[in-house]
Amino acid sequence: MSSTGVCEGQPAGRGPGSAFLLAQLGAHAAYRFAERVAALDLTPPQVGLLRAVAADPGRSQQELAQNLGTPPTRLVGLVDGLEQRGVLQRRRNPADRRLYAVYLTDAGNTLLTEIGRVARAHEDAMLAALDDTQRAQLYTLLARIAADQHLTAGVHPGYRTLSPTDTKPA
Amino acid sequence: MSSTGVCEGQPAGRGPGSAFLLAQLGAHAAYRFAERVAALDLTPPQVGLLRAVAADPGRSQQELAQNLGTPPTRLVGLVDGLEQRGVLQRRRNPADRRLYAVYLTDAGNTLLTEIGRVARAHEDAMLAALDDTQRAQLYTLLARIAADQHLTAGVHPGYRTLSPTDTKPA
DNA sequence: TATTGTTATACTCTATAACTATA
DNA sequence: TATAGTTATAGAGTATAACAATA
Numbered sequence: 001m002s003s004t005g006v007c008e009g010q011p012a013g014r015g016p017g018s019a020f021l022l023a024q025l026g027a028h029a030a031y032r033f034a035e036r037v038a039a040l041d042l043t044p045p046q047v048g049l050l051r052a053v054a055a056d057p058g059r060s061q062q063e064l065a066q067n068l069g070t071p072p073t074r075l076v077g078l079v080d081g082l083e084q085r086g087v088l089q090r091r092r093n094p095a096d097r098r099l100y101a102v103y104l105t106d107a108g109n110t111l112l113t114e115i116g117r118v119a120r121a122h123e124d125a126m127l128a129a130l131d132d133t134q135r136a137q138l139y140t141l142l143a144r145i146a147a148d149q150h151l152t153a154g155v156h157p158g159y160r161t162l163s164p165t166d167t168k169p170a
Numbered sequence: 171m172s173s174t175g176v177c178e179g180q181p182a183g184r185g186p187g188s189a190f191l192l193a194q195l196g197a198h199a200a201y202r203f204a205e206r207v208a209a210l211d212l213t214p215p216q217v218g219l220l221r222a223v224a225a226d227p228g229r230s231q232q233e234l235a236q237n238l239g240t241p242p243t244r245l246v247g248l249v250d251g252l253e254q255r256g257v258l259q260r261r262r263n264p265a266d267r268r269l270y271a272v273y274l275t276d277a278g279n280t281l282l283t284e285i286g287r288v289a290r291a292h293e294d295a296m297l298a299a300l301d302d303t304q305r306a307q308l309y310t311l312l313a314r315i316a317a318d319q320h321l322t323a324g325v326h327p328g329y330r331t332l333s334p335t336d337t338k339p340a
Numbered sequence: 341t342a343t344t345g346t347t348a349t350a351c352t353c354t355a356t357a358a359c360t361a362t363a
Numbered sequence: 364t365a366t367a368g369t370t371a372t373a374g375a376g377t378a379t380a381a382c383a384a385t386a
Contacts, residue, residue, distance in 0.1 A: 026196010
């Protein structure tokens with residue numbers, strides 16, 4: 001079990017509190033998801049990029065960086081790796097040759113389908129303790145909080161980075 | 171807004187899914203909490219240690235490390251900092267002089283009270299969108315999942331580390 | 341001169357391994 | 364020799380700053 005470390009503790013006197021449970025479960029969910037996509041030889045940041053490209057193909061690296069909330073420099077290596085792997089493609093914009101437009105390849109689309117499968121399995125495993133009614137309840141509550149907290153669309157900041165080598169099926 | 175980076179994206183076709191929302195909200199909660207305790211000049215790992223000591227005073231660093239799931243080496247610096255600050259205290263065990271027993275000082279207990287206040291404010295802010303009934307519902311659902319996933323007591327692995335300098339009120 | 345993408349650099353955090361002292 | 368704690372080292376990951384090409 002590759003732990004990250006010393007952290008938090010429940011609010012002294014009474015039990016944990018929902019905010020703490022949220023943080024604890026969120027870290028757990030992120031970790032488990034990282035394990036699963038590692039089987040596809042992917043890290044969460046790579047998955048995020050693939051999905052961002054799929055959501056709106058042809059954007060420049062600058063646009064992607066802004067959308068994902070990351071410094072543009074970081075996208076370089078990310079795109080590099082996925083391009084060498086043949087799932088992403090950079091195309092020069094003839095009108096403005098400074099820009100690259102980033103697209104998924106066919107292999108990229110196939111990979112994305114795999115990712116979808118993995119995500120569904122992950123979702124199922126995470127919610128195993130709840131019946132359908134409870135799952136719907138939970139979703140409603142979480143969505144309400146997310147909206148209230150102004151969380152952007154589907155962008156997740158701060159997934160714990162889990163190196164693929166660290167990931168031999170726990 | 172000091173972001174961590176490119177990550178994830180919602181399950182392509184349909185909406186986000188609860189597992190993703192959980193991860194997203196969890197990261198958000200951890201981040202916000204880190205901001206709040208930074209006002210007390212503390213990091214989440216420090217808070218975790220303080221609470222662990224409070225929960226069972228007098229344990230050795232080895233025991234604390236095991237309880238928190240972190241390498242013992244890491245506790246050294248953590249205890250050092252909090253001891254210099256006067257909120258923790260190391261006492262030699264006369265029976266076995268290799269061991270230290272770690273205790274809270276009076277200042278440490280005061281600080282812990284502050285932390286409790288901060289944690290309650292955090293909880294309130296996170297759940298602002300929900301009424302009392304909904305809060306109770308959410309808590310029940312989260313606790314059920316946490317139990318099912320075998321999450322240890324009140325230990326949170328993987329809080330995003332937020333350096334106090336990074337923390338000028340967002 | 342401004343902007344896209346890139347490379348180079350530095351910094352933070354954490355873990356692993358080597359060392360000291362007690363037993 | 365084994366164990367508690369410490370120090371020293373190295374690694375992963377990220378951000379900041381300097382650079383080249385294009386506009």
